[in-house]
Amino acid sequence: MNPTTLTNGDVPQPTLASDIDSTETMTLDTYTFPTERLKTVMSSPNKTPLVLVSCGSFSPPTNLHLRMFEEAADYCEFETDFEVIGGFFSPVGDAYKKAGLASANHRINMTRIAVRDSSTWIGVDPWEPLHKEYLPTVKVLDHFDYELNKVRGGIDDSTGQKKQIHVALLAGADLIQTMSTPGLWAKEDLSRILGHYGAFILERSGTDIDDALVSLQQWRENIRVIPQLIQNDVSSTKIRLFRKRGKSIRYYIPDKVVDYIYEHGLYADDEKKQPEKGKEKAASESAPAGSSIAATS
Structure with missing residues (x-):
């Protein structure tokens, strides 16, 4: 639901449905990190475990949003030394105030519906929209890193050892265009997002990725561009x-x-x-x- 302003000017913490089929609700105080779709043991101990995080409005989620995860998983399997052990949608909170933005409760419900029967490894994390304030992308990625590596201690590599999980941003080419636009992103945020976490970027028709990457050259090795073999410009x-x-x-x-x-x-x-x-x-x-x-x- 949308947060409402109290008479004293304070905005209460948002409340979301705990599950699409449940009447129970959750707040930030009762939040638990969703782990049910994460792998618990790696298949290839010589690879680096990876969790893909897609941040955005998802108002509504489209088939292309879902397809991005599959394209990235294929790319990782055939072109990198990463093993994808999970993926998450992280819908932005109501404080974003974007035109056409349905309430966080609706967007959480829609993303949960979108993955419920279509995927075994993509989940939805409500942590971001459970905040009353807008959270920058870098804080969301830090949250995943904390939950996966500090709280859970990483993942079993199938030899009995624990490996730290790499977290990376998954996004469309339009995001890279905004990152290359002067003044839109804080330099320190870009440095941590692209320098520490890295990004998997799906090509999108009508977007010139090469042009956008010119001003991001210092992080180029951490920006992996995934070709979209079948063009899809649904938004x-x-x-x-x-x-x-x-x-x-x-x-x-x-x-x-x-x-x-x-x-x-x-x-x-x-x-x-x-x-x-x-x-x-x-x-x-x-x-x-x-x-x-x-x-x-």
Whole structure:
């Protein structure tokens, strides 16, 4: 839910659903790091264990957001000495105040729905949106590093030894463009994100990565560019635009996320002006019984 302002000017800590199918809630005080989809033992002890973290709005999550993780996992397997042991969506909190941003509760629910039946290794971490203040990306990556290596002590390398887990940022090419724009990112944040953690960047049509990398040359060896072999330029912005225009959004995003959007009336310009149309659309586009379920900004 969105935080509400109290009479004394203080903003309470956000409260989120603890699980998509649960009526229980969690706050930052009751938060626990989600580990159920992490590998507990490495398959290849000679490799470096890696956790991929994708930060963004995910309003809504698209099939391309999911595909980024798969592309990165393939790239790591065939082109690097990393072994991917897990991946996480980390939706930004409500304090980000971005246009078209659904509430953190809805975005957490949608990302959980997106991965629930479509993946065995991608999870959703609510730690970032459980904060009432906006958190820079570097603090989110530090959080994952702390939980994985300080709290959990790393991962069993299959020989009985523990290995430290490398955390890296996973993002689309548009993020690298913002990083190369003077003044948008703090230099110390870029140094830690790209110098210490590194990034896996998926190519995106219409984005000139080579041009963006010119001003980031000092960290070039830690920026791994993944070619997008099948072009896909679906974006959350385009999905929201389709929704406002009353167009179908099915097959651009996971089916059950589409159902959730219509059920909760998300991203329509003014649901009150066309309640019947909204209801008809939701009914006509609901998934048929027995259909398969697939579960960036």
